[in-house]
Amino acid sequence: MKQLLIASTSTLHSGAYLDYLLDALKIHFKDIKDIIFIPYARPSGISHDDYTKKAAEAFAKIDIKVTGLHTFKNPAEAIANAKGIFTGGGNTFVLVSALYQYKLLEPLKSAINSGTPYLGTSAGSNICGLNIRTTNDMPIVYPPSFKTLGFVPFNINPHYLDPDTNSTHMGETRETRIKEFHQFNTQPVVGLREGSWLKVNGQSIELKGTLTARIFEYDSEPYEVETGTFLNELK
Amino acid sequence: MKQLLIASTSTLHSGAYLDYLLDALKIHFKDIKDIIFIPYARPSGISHDDYTKKAAEAFAKIDIKVTGLHTFKNPAEAIANAKGIFTGGGNTFVLVSALYQYKLLEPLKSAINSGTPYLGTSAGSNICGLNIRTTNDMPIVYPPSFKTLGFVPFNINPHYLDPDTNSTHMGETRETRIKEFHQFNTQPVVGLREGSWLKVNGQSIELKGTLTARIFEYDSEPYEVETGTFLNELK
Numbered sequence: 001m002k003q004l005l006i007a008s009t010s011t012l013h014s015g016a017y018l019d020y021l022l023d024a025l026k027i028h029f030k031d032i033k034d035i036i037f038i039p040y041a042r043p044s045g046i047s048h049d050d051y052t053k054k055a056a057e058a059f060a061k062i063d064i065k066v067t068g069l070h071t072f073k074n075p076a077e078a079i080a081n082a083k084g085i086f087t088g089g090g091n092t093f094v095l096v097s098a099l100y101q102y103k104l105l106e107p108l109k110s111a112i113n114s115g116t117p118y119l120g121t122s123a124g125s126n127i128c129g130l131n132i133r134t135t136n137d138m139p140i141v142y143p144p145s146f147k148t149l150g151f152v153p154f155n156i157n158p159h160y161l162d163p164d165t166n167s168t169h170m171g172e173t174r175e176t177r178i179k180e181f182h183q184f185n186t187q188p189v190v191g192l193r194e195g196s197w198l199k200v201n202g203q204s205i206e207l208k209g210t211l212t213a214r215i216f217e218y219d220s221e222p223y224e225v226e227t228g229t230f231l232n233e234l235k
Numbered sequence: 236m237k238q239l240l241i242a243s244t245s246t247l248h249s250g251a252y253l254d255y256l257l258d259a260l261k262i263h264f265k266d267i268k269d270i271i272f273i274p275y276a277r278p279s280g281i282s283h284d285d286y287t288k289k290a291a292e293a294f295a296k297i298d299i300k301v302t303g304l305h306t307f308k309n310p311a312e313a314i315a316n317a318k319g320i321f322t323g324g325g326n327t328f329v330l331v332s333a334l335y336q337y338k339l340l341e342p343l344k345s346a347i348n349s350g351t352p353y354l355g356t357s358a359g360s361n362i363c364g365l366n367i368r369t370t371n372d373m374p375i376v377y378p379p380s381f382k383t384l385g386f387v388p389f390n391i392n393p394h395y396l397d398p399d400t401n402s403t404h405m406g407e408t409r410e411t412r413i414k415e416f417h418q419f420n421t422q423p424v425v426g427l428r429e430g431s432w433l434k435v436n437g438q439s440i441e442l443k444g445t446l447t448a449r450i451f452e453y454d455s456e457p458y459e460v461e462t463g464t465f466l467n468e469l470k
Binding site: 009010011012013014042043044045090091094132133134135136137138139140141142145146159161168169170171172176177178179180181182183184185194 | 244245246247248249277278279280325326329367368369370371372373374375376377380381394396403404405406407411412413414415416417418419420429
């Protein structure tokens, strides 16, 4: 049975890396002593080693050892053997390019569909959707495809931001961008605010955290759902 | 001789569409009575007809007639015969996909290198750079390539925004995104603030408008340049 925790962000403004998620992660990775970290998204260009160290420091607080996927000769095999998997945030295009380069999409699908617990934050959450066409990231590299893992039958927009009504900036708001997405695509988009996450257990998808999420369905007005809402019917 | 006006935005917060550029456009399109408008970027999903109407209303103020490229049976031929060309903003991925679909990159290069005056705003400016890897837009469609026209030997980041030091949002700042770009790419990026434009005359590239622009060079600290600065050496 699939078990995923799909988080908008790794870090809240007031907190340390993963801090606000640690209680949930204790349960999510219950009885698991070590996990594999996928550091490919490289936020601010941080090295794979340094990024893995950062993840390891956070997981040490709940007594879980973290090993970077980049340290394995055969990363597909490492994914297949993993007890748990965490993909950190950063640049979604860089992450997806690496997953294609190392042919890791099928191994990830296979492991996670078989029940290996997964945590994604930001870019690591984007890849749980059908594709990365609703990422906020800059397309700094060209991946062979935008298609991703499809563990949920919709797209994720992490770090969802409400329009700033005081802004004089003329760039598009997030809502405008997602509406433009629906000129060319029909799947729903879940705008996950920082502090929210989706908890996936098999076919069940629950909104967690303290905030509402904004749901964008094709050819409909967007709407808010409360924390605790199940999104099992959204597709 | 190439003649381009590459603007950060079509519209300032306080103004109407293209208003702040009209004086410059009178000179840029001097003695030209009609231009072709490329409406493919479709901001907010506006139709090609409606978008062309919007551009036509603005250009009517300086007595220039606007015809949408979508109305021609042979758009490549229309580009070749154009007296002037304007590509409006919207979604850069949608624009670039259409340019590839209709095989318009070579006709555009050929016409503009032969001296047909060009105006780009936002997405229409992004395509004047080497590629669209520094667009701010959401990748709502997958173009066959990110490579674009290369009328300037660097990339453009339109709607450049300074980091908001009061923000609690954890998404990346524009500066962080461009620094991530330079982990994987070496060409310079010109961060053009809303109200700025580049005036290209042959090999000469001048920053115009009232604001400074922010220049990001590979492996260097970013720096500001004053309006009136020539960027001819930037590559």
